Amino acid sequence: MNIEAKLLEGNKRAVARLITLVENKDEAAFELLKKLHNKTGNAYVVGITGPPGAGKSTLTDKLVKRLLDEGKKVGVIAVDPTSPFTGGAILGDRVRMTGLSTHPNVFIRSMGARGSLGGISEGTSAAIKVLDIYGADYIFVETVGVGQSEIDIVKNCDTTVMVMVPGLGDDIQAIKAGIMEIGDVFAINKADRDGAKKTAREINAMLDYSSKDWRPPVKMTIAMNNDGIEELFEGISEHRNYMASTGLFETRRINNTKNEIVELVKHRVLEHLFDNAYNEQLINSLSVNIVKRETDPYTACDEIMHNIKKN
Amino acid sequence: MDRPIRVLVAKPGLDGHDRGAKVVARALRDAGMEVIYTGLRQTPDQIVNAAIQEDVDCVAISILSGAHNTLLPKVVKLLAEQDASDILVVGGGVIPDEDIPFLKENGIAEIFTPGTPTSVTIEFIKANVNR
Ligand SMILES: Nc1nc2c(ncn2[C@@H]2O[C@H](COP(=O)(O)OP(=O)(O)O)[C@@H](O)[C@H]2O)c(=O)[nH]1
Ligand SMILES: [Mg+2]
DSSP states (O other), X not given: OOHHHHHHTTOHHHHHHHHHHHHTTOHHHHHHHHHTGGGOSOSEEEEEEXXXXXXXXXXXXXXXXXXXXXXXOEEEEEEEOOOTTTSOEEEOGGGGGGGGTTOTXXXXXXXXXXXXSXXXXXXXXXXXXXXXXXXXXXXXXXXXXXXXXXXXXXXXXXXXXXXXXXXXXXXXXXXXXXXXXXXXXXXXXXXXXXXXXXXXXXXXXXXXXXXXXXXXXXXXXXXXXXXXXXXXXXXXXXXXXXXXXXXXXXXXXXXXXXXXXXXXXXXXHHHHHHHHTOOHHHHHHHHHHHHTTSSOHHHHHHHHHHHHHHO | OOOOOEEEXXXXXXXXXXXXXXXXXXXXXXXXXXXXXXXXXXXXXXXXXXXXXXXOSEEEEEEOSSOHHHHHHHHHHHHHHTTOTTSEEEEEESOOGGGHHHHHHTTXXXXXXXXXXXXXXXXXXXXXXXX
16 A cells, blocks of 8 residues: 555545554654655644543544534544553543544544553654644544643643543642643533532632633533533634734644654653663563562662663 | 554444453453454444554454344455455354354454353454454
């Protein structure tokens, strides 16, 4: 298959294959992305993040439908955490997007957060580029908003929607720092449940303390019933227009790109170390020996550093 | 790092529970595979479109409704139309022995009937995916 030609025709098989190749760090695939980089930058990238079960996939499904109705072309990347022990994962976000699978103008891809090296943001930003070349007007990136790697993923986005649900209580406090930083628009989903207004008040109160120029709107949604989707989409568009009119859009994309380059280099360096100086087996045997008191963590570290310097 | 095998687990047909499909999904995950789980009542068209977009190595279809003789070959046929015959298709569920030769003639690589240990399914997929 000539991936380049097919991709430029908008062929889904080619899109899918290229995402696989970049996800697997295939050199030829990166060469193609280098060549086609000037065909990227047109899609508007929306991050959908929040706690597990908040309704992120259901909301994404509804937002995508709304855009398809308008004649837009849409990409979705749904990132699920990987099981840390086996490297396997169950990626279940498509369950909420079944109706979209056969639509000609949408492409949905699930990605696992393979391994512990934090390479997922690299995989996501490459997949975003592929969907951009495919011709998507909007790309949604769904990720569970709990850890650092998810925050890294969000750094690929133009607008980030933070999805909350009623009755989070203390959890709001716990994620407060994170959400203040990354939410451009807030959705209180499951607004059919008790306490939605209270949660909205709490979040609004928190946002009032923020010193950012952009005041994130807080929207109530019932994703399940397609309720509040138009208002949520308005919130996203307001943020988009605000950034465009203030020049912040350009700034944000430059900042995202900065982050991307740093991540790429960091990841390559880590990989290089893994390949040459320390691997799972060495770490295991050193750890066993440390517990047996045959060696100690400091000597083990010295040994690894020695390997690093040797390379 | 070796890339994990990607498997789409689907449950077509109108019957309403997916316990079997979920057991298989978990077993494949525990064997280090990336499982794309698509949920209940998938049509062959939806299964094939999802399989293409997810670029899976294998489609595993769990089926209880008795419609296996139409649904399974339909998936294989639609994959072929999309130039995606390299994707391995396997089936599992309550399928009478006498139907199995017909299904295999129609491109289903293997059928796992109830009671097959998940390890057998895992080994079959590992040994037969095209990659
Ligand atoms: N009550 C209620 N349930 C919802 C709503 N939106 C989604 N759900 C349900 O919440 C569950 C999790 O939804 P999902 O979209 O998979 O959440 P995610 O994990 O954040 O992607 C599903 O059972 C949905 O049907 C809503 O507005 N109200
Ligand atoms: Mg989800």
